[in-house]
Amino acid sequence: MEITQIIDAFGYAIYAALGLLAVWGVYNAILLYRSLKKKSIGDGAGPLIQQVGELSKSGKFDSALKLAQSPPHWHTALAQLVAVALIHRDKGLAKVKQVLVMEFHTEVIASMENRLASISTIVRMGPLLGLLGTVASMIGAFGRIGGSEKVNPTDLARDISLALWATGSGLLIATPMMIVGNDIHAKLRRLRDRTERQLQDFLEILEQIEAQSAGERKASRSGTIRSVLPR
Numbered sequence: 001m002e003i004t005q006i007i008d009a010f011g012y013a014i015y016a017a018l019g020l021l022a023v024w025g026v027y028n029a030i031l032l033y034r035s036l037k038k039k040s041i042g043d044g045a046g047p048l049i050q051q052v053g054e055l056s057k058s059g060k061f062d063s064a065l066k067l068a069q070s071p072p073h074w075h076t077a078l079a080q081l082v083a084v085a086l087i088h089r090d091k092g093l094a095k096v097k098q099v100l101v102m103e104f105h106t107e108v109i110a111s112m113e114n115r116l117a118s119i120s121t122i123v124r125m126g127p128l129l130g131l132l133g134t135v136a137s138m139i140g141a142f143g144r145i146g147g148s149e150k151v152n153p154t155d156l157a158r159d160i161s162l163a164l165w166a167t168g169s170g171l172l173i174a175t176p177m178m179i180v181g182n183d184i185h186a187k188l189r190r191l192r193d194r195t196e197r198q199l200q201d202f203l204e205i206l207e208q209i210e211a212q213s214a215g216e217r218k219a220s221r222s223g224t225i226r227s228v229l230p231r
Contacts, residue, residue, distance in 0.1 A: 007140040011166070014133030018169050021129065025122040025177045028115045032184050035112050040191055041076040045198040048073050052082055053205040061086055077108045077195045082202055093207055100199065104192075112188060119181040123174045130170020137163030 041048065048068070055064035065086045073079040084103045088096050141159035 007136050007143065011133050011136040011140060011163070014129055014136060014166060015169070018126070018129055018133070018166070018173060021122055021126060022173045025119060025173065025180075028118050028122075029177070029180045029184070032112055032115050032119075035115075036184070036187050036191060038075050039077040039108060039112075040194070041073055041078045041198070044073055044076075045078055048079060048082070049198065049201050049205075052086075053202060056086070056205060056209060061089065077104070077191065078198050080108060081195065081199055085199075085202065085206060089206060089209075093203065093210055096206065097203070104195070108195075109188060109192070112184075116181060116184055116188065119177055119184070123178045123181060126170040126174035126177065127167070128170070130167040130173075133166030133170070134163045137166060 052064045052067055055061070055067065065083055068074070068079045068083040068086065081100050081103060085096050085100060088099050091099075137159065141156065141163060144159070145156065
């Protein structure tokens with residue numbers, strides 16, 4: 001096999017890699033938008049916090065946990081974090097906040113951030129692969145020119161056009177992916193801020209319950225002391 005044929009095969013392999021890169025980017029973008037839609041609770045945050053808060057104030061923590069882990073909100077980020085807070089409520093509010101931060105970053109948005117990193121990689125690799133394909137195709141085209149006595153302008157123009165299409169394809173892949181990546185990053189940041197604000201309302205309820213329990217324990221101890229003191 002001649003060197004020009006090897007270079008041509010390499011150039012076509014670059015085109016195939018660009019096609020796979022485009023498919024991978026679209027696949028990740030679709031999954032990210034679906035995940036963001038699934039994790040966002042929208043207008044259902046208020047009723048969920050109210051219902052879970054009322055059950056928690058009544059001491060029905062198991063019912064509150066069941067409500068947070070049942071449809072239609074069980075798959076949302078807020079319901080997931082509320083369930084974690086209820087499970088770890090006995091550890092104190094400070095510990096609960098630490099657990100919530102870890103849960104949010106490891107279980108809620110970690111997979112989305114990984115896919116977003118894949119899109120960022122596609123944005124960087126697209127133009128580079130395209131440029132590599134252009135260089136390979138140009139080397140093959142000029143290799144054929146140097147090995148022949150007569151040059152057909154039509155064939156030369158076709159080879160150069162094919163070479164330039166590689167760079168164009170890389171840019172065509174990278175540009176939409178960059179726009180999509182920025183949009184997903186903005187939506188992910190809004191999900192984080194919105195969930196933090198919504199969760200704060202529930203943490204205030206837990207704080208009230210914790211303060212009430214502490215007050216009852218203190219009153220109970222004070223009552224015990226008064227009952228045993230000599231009159």
